[in-house]
Amino acid sequence: MTEPLAPLTQALLEAARRAGAEAADAMAISGVSQSIDVRAGVLEQAERAEGVEIGLRVLMGRRQACVSASDTRAGTLAAMAERAVAMAREAPEDPHLRLALPEELSARRDGAGLELDDPAPEPDPAALEEDARRAEAAALAVAGVSQVQAASAAWGRRQVWLAASNGFSGGYARSSRHLSCVAITGEGTGMERDWHAESRVFQADLPEAEMVGRIAAERAVARRGxxxxxxxxxxxxxxxxxxxxxxxxxxxxxxxxxxxxxxxxxxxxxxxxxxxxxxxxxxxxxxxxxxxxxxxxxxxxxxxxxxxxxxxxxxxxxxxxxxxxxxxxxxxxxxxxxxxxxxxxxxxxxxxxxxxxxxxxxxxxxxxxxxxxxxxxxxxxxxxxxxxxxxxxxxxxxxxxxxxxxxxxxxxxxxxxxxxxxxxxxxxxxxxxxxxxxxxxxxxxxxx
Structure with missing residues (x-):
């Protein structure tokens, strides 16, 4: 993992302890994603997002409260913990609330062996745009398609870390690669549309863009009348x-x-x-x-x-x-x-x-x-x-x-x-x- 999520969750737990929490768990999620939309052969929209979100749950007896933030500064962590403890003291009691006992915890603490995170580098935006263009072109090449509403390509990677005062600490990363196309047949009130999309964890497993566009188009054309x-x-x-x-x-x-x-x-x-x-x-x-x-x-x-x-x-x-x-x-x-x-x-x-x-x-x-x-x-x-x-x-x-x-x-x-x-x-x-x-x-x- 590239983000220091494990130390961040431990810092949240320590802040909760100092604020008086009897038990707590903390979650940190970091992610980066980008998406490209193409329409009529030109780039319509390009988005990129990245950031970190943190969450803290504290338990005071059989009462709980959750707080979250996207600011990881030490002062924010302390304020989150104090606020969560104050909220938990006022929350209704639930006799069924608890953290897992140490003997109940999973021995597996990471995603090793599950192949959830593609080691391939982040794709260049131009590569995503090219995929979307190829899908759109393949859809427009099918007889009967009047237009393509959208052709999109996207990629993302997310890292998750969970830690708790019962001793659990573990995390993993996952990636995704996505391609979709929406085709339209007919005009005016006689329009019909359909779509096709493919998503994989590994980029190398994603089908060809032309296949995605063709299937979307064939489905749309089949809906005429x-x-x-x-x-x-x-x-x-x-x-x-x-x-x-x-x-x-x-x-x-x-x-x-x-x-x-x-x-x-x-x-x-x-x-x-x-x-x-x-x-x-x-x-x-x-x-x-x-x-x-x-x-x-x-x-x-x-x-x-x-x-x-x-x-x-x-x-x-x-x-x-x-x-x-x-x-x-x-x-x-x-x-x-x-x-x-x-x-x-x-x-x-x-x-x-x-x-x-x-x-x-x-x-x-x-x-x-x-x-x-x-x-x-x-x-x-x-x-x-x-x-x-x-x-x-x-x-x-x-x-x-x-x-x-x-x-x-x-x-x-x-x-x-x-x-x-x-x-x-x-x-x-x-x-x-x-x-x-x-x-x-x-x-x-x-x-x-």
């Missing part, structure tokens, strides 16, 4: 590029915060079937070269692979220390946090069992229905699981794509929907969420 579908109950196939959103609804429902509050549609589902019997959902935050990986969680607990749903049956909630205490359980090592807020549970790097059929096989088997490639807005009742979302995509007749669709709504109940999904075999293995296209029978479609 989109219209509303029929209203009724039909099968719906969630395309792989959006299907992870359906599984994210399940993950939200098994989050410890929702379970502890009793506000989840899966609050009574532990040990019950929530997916088909031949499907499992696993988490592995230690996958190499994946954006959602982490060597330890935001409370210093070990990260590791585990099963959330096994053979259709729910086996685990997603917990940090506080939510685990409320439920009388152990943390699952899923705490996340930023510099300005306390830890909360979240999950990353999930894998859903893939099927044996291709997406085309599922299209053929569904007969008549809707292939969804984009979702707009959401109305999800977190207590009942009632689900309604705006959608666009393609109408399917006799197992084949017939025409593009827009301005429709799909609705159902998540618990029922997830128990009758059929997976394809097309999940992309470099993504944090490895979820294939998913066919759901019998959803209500509101169109014409």
């Amino acid at each position: 989109a219209r509303k579908p029929r209203t009724g109950a039909f099968p719906v196939l969630y395309d792989e590029r959006i299907s992870a959103g359906l599984i994210r609804h399940l993950l939200s429902a098994i989050n410890g915060t929702a379970i502890a509050r009793g506000s989840s549609w899966l609050r009574d589902a532990m040990g019950a079937e929530v997916l088909p019997a031949d499907m499992s959902l696993t988490e592995n935050p230690l996958r190499k070269r994946v954006s959602g990986s982490r060597p330890f969680d935001a409370e210093g607990l070990a990260s590791g692979a585990r099963v959330l749903v096994r053979d259709g049956v729910l086996e685990s909630w997603v917990l940090d220390l506080a939510t685990a205490s409320k439920l009388g359980l152990q943390s699952t090592g899923n705490a996340v946090r930023g510099v300005a807020a306390p830890p909360s549970p979240s999950v990353g790097n999930v894998t859903l069992t893939q099927g044996v059929a291709s997406r085309e096989d599922l299209l053929r088997d569904m007969g008549t229905g809707l292939l969804v490639t984009s979702l707009i807005g959401a109305s999800i009742n977190p207590t009942t699981g009632d689900y309604s979302r705006g959608a666009s995509g393609f109408w399917v007749e006799n197992g084949e794509i017939a025409w593009p669709v827009n301005e429709c709504t799909i609705a159902g109940n998540l618990r029922d929907m997830l128990q009758r999904v059929t997976p394809a075999n097309d999940a992309r293995l470099h993504l944090s969420d490895q979820v294939p296209s998913l066919l759901v029978e019998g959803l209500t479609i509101a169109g014409e």
Whole structure:
């Protein structure tokens, strides 16, 4: 790491101790990023940002307070600590607040072996601009594309360090490289647009810019003449590029915060079937070269692979220390946090069992229905699981794509929907969420 983040977090802890804190943890994040946008063959926008953010959480008995800043001078650290201690003394008491015990802490204290940080040098802005230009040119070369709304290339590197008065001190760095393109077909009210984007941890793994532009253009052109579908109950196939959103609804429902509050549609589902019997959902935050990986969680607990749903049956909630205490359980090592807020549970790097059929096989088997490639807005009742979302995509007749669709709504109940999904075999293995296209029978479609 190039930034002295470890000494900075130790200085924050020392300031908290001098201010009277009984326990504390500190986080420091340094980052640098740059992005380039190209439009109509010329540079439209160039941005570069770099800086350091620091956060301090202090505990006074069972009370806590968090403060943050972007100023790392000694006087600021002292003022932060004094303010945090004063706030904590006035905060409401929470009997479930605590730091991890020394024996609970992760032995892994860095990102070694996870390949989260590309050692390649920061790309020159001209190289990013060239990537964006190549993506735009490839999109414009596709017949039927009227314009490219945006072509963008970006790079970033971030370093994180976490330290606590329980003895934990560790950190890691991660990098990212991104390329995207948004293409438009048609004119006026007949315009339709679509996009494609690719992101990797290592620059060398990023696909060619021409591929990104071409796919965005082909997707946009395929949407010419989109219209509303029929209203009724039909099968719906969630395309792989959006299907992870359906599984994210399940993950939200098994989050410890929702379970502890009793506000989840899966609050009574532990040990019950929530997916088909031949499907499992696993988490592995230690996958190499994946954006959602982490060597330890935001409370210093070990990260590791585990099963959330096994053979259709729910086996685990997603917990940090506080939510685990409320439920009388152990943390699952899923705490996340930023510099300005306390830890909360979240999950990353999930894998859903893939099927044996291709997406085309599922299209053929569904007969008549809707292939969804984009979702707009959401109305999800977190207590009942009632689900309604705006959608666009393609109408399917006799197992084949017939025409593009827009301005429709799909609705159902998540618990029922997830128990009758059929997976394809097309999940992309470099993504944090490895979820294939998913066919759901019998959803209500509101169109014409």
